[in-house]
Amino acid sequence: MLTWLPLLIFAVKPELSMQKLSREMDRTCHLFHGKIGYFVKNLSTGETIGLNADTQFPSASTIKTVIMIEVANQINEGKFMWTDQIRIPEKKLRNLSMWAGYLEEGTSVNIDGLTNLMMNVSDNTAAVMLADRVGVENIENRMMRWGLKDTACTIHEPPTNTRLRTLQKKFANMGVTTPAEMGAVLERLYRGTAVQNRAASERMLRIMSHQYWDDFFASQIPYSTIICSKVGALERSRSDTAIVYGPTPYLITAYTDDSLDRSWGIHCEGHDTLRTLSRLAWQYLEPKHPYSPPKGADKWFPTGAGVEDS
Numbered sequence: 542m543l544t545w546l547p548l549l550i551f552a553v554k555p556e557l558s559m560q561k562l563s564r565e566m567d568r569t570c571h572l573f574h575g576k577i578g579y580f581v582k583n584l585s586t587g588e589t590i591g592l593n594a595d596t597q598f599p600s601a602s603t604i605k606t607v608i609m610i611e612v613a614n615q616i617n618e619g620k621f622m623w624t625d626q627i628r629i630p631e632k633k634l635r636n637l638s639m640w641a642g643y644l645e646e647g648t649s650v651n652i653d654g655l656t657n658l659m660m661n662v663s664d665n666t667a668a669v670m671l672a673d674r675v676g677v678e679n680i681e682n683r684m685m686r687w688g689l690k691d692t693a694c695t696i697h698e699p700p701t702n703t704r705l706r707t708l709q710k711k712f713a714n715m716g717v718t719t720p721a722e723m724g725a726v727l728e729r730l731y732r733g734t735a736v737q738n739r740a741a742s743e744r745m746l747r748i749m750s751h752q753y754w755d756d757f758f759a760s761q762i763p764y765s766t767i768i769c770s771k772v773g774a775l776e777r778s779r780s781d782t783a784i785v786y787g788p789t790p791y792l793i794t795a796y797t798d799d800s801l802d803r804s805w806g807i808h809c810e811g812h813d814t815l816r817t818l819s820r821l822a823w824q825y826l827e828p829k830h831p832y833s834p835p836k837g838a839d840k841w842f843p844t845g846a847g848v849e850d851s
Contacts, residue, residue: 562821562826569817573797575801576596576798577798578593578720578795579591580723581792581822582728597718599713599775599777600723600773602774605668607726611675613736613745621652629650630666630669636665637666638663641670660749661748663754668715677695677705678705681705687729689725692718724794760819761819762787762832763830768785777803779800783819797815
């Protein structure tokens with residue numbers, strides 16, 4: 542007598558793309574000569590990967606996203622208006638980066654203009670003016686309420702604020718954050734919860750989609766894809782942060798510090814490593830939409846207009 546037993550078929554679960562991506566991105570980071578961390582989140586599935594994602598890094602100019610968010614919240618709270626003007630400080634108090642640092646004495650620029658300068662061309666004078674206007678302790682308090690205890694803006698930190706002064710002394714730049722916490726900031730922008738005003742939320746994303754400095758993450762993503770990003774750069778550190786609105790939306794942040802290669806050339810190690818991380822993320826999350834930058838693309842990368850070299 543034959544007894545038929547049910548045939549059991551064990552399906553082998555395919556490897557999740559993010560797991561394979563994690564290995565590839567980690568391999569890239571392990572080759573980097575310096576400290577490095579990254580964070581990636583698939584905004585459709587919620588899956589995340591990262592390396593040193595909870596480690597503090599100098600934020601450099603990526604903290605300007607947080608300044609912009611505080612500006613939007615204070616406007617929404619009725620503390621000032623998008624059209625209010627602020628006088629440019631005297632020349633000896635300016636940071637000579639694009640473009641506010643070169644304006645004539647006595648010039649005033651409104652909040653709209655300063656926010657766009659700060660975010661789009663990474664104008665440091667505009668960032669300092671806006672941080673002073675909203676107050677870095679107000680930024681600190683908002684980050685704490687959001688549970689982002691490792692993110693802070695340290696521009697003109699008050700002498701009575703021991704925490705901010707300690708962070709400024711340790712990291713010696715505009716701010717500090719972690720790859721994961723800046724990812725959380727970007728996700729609030731993506732979800733529309735960074736400010737309780739839909740129009741303000743959309744305006745911030747539109748501003749971030751007009752990035753002049755687009756030669757790191759954005760250079761490895763098709764030009765037809767909307768990318769809301771903010772880069773940062775110090776001599777010892779390079780960074781980029783982005784929301785990528787591809788068929789599979791995702792966010793990616795990466796930070797370096799104590800870099801061996803501190804040059805400013807197009808293909809210094811920090812710049813190329815950020816590009817590699819971005820390329821890997823796009824390839825694995827968008828396998829049906831392959832992309833490679835056209836030959837000679839680096840010859841057309843942003844230059845900073847040459848004003849700082851004149």
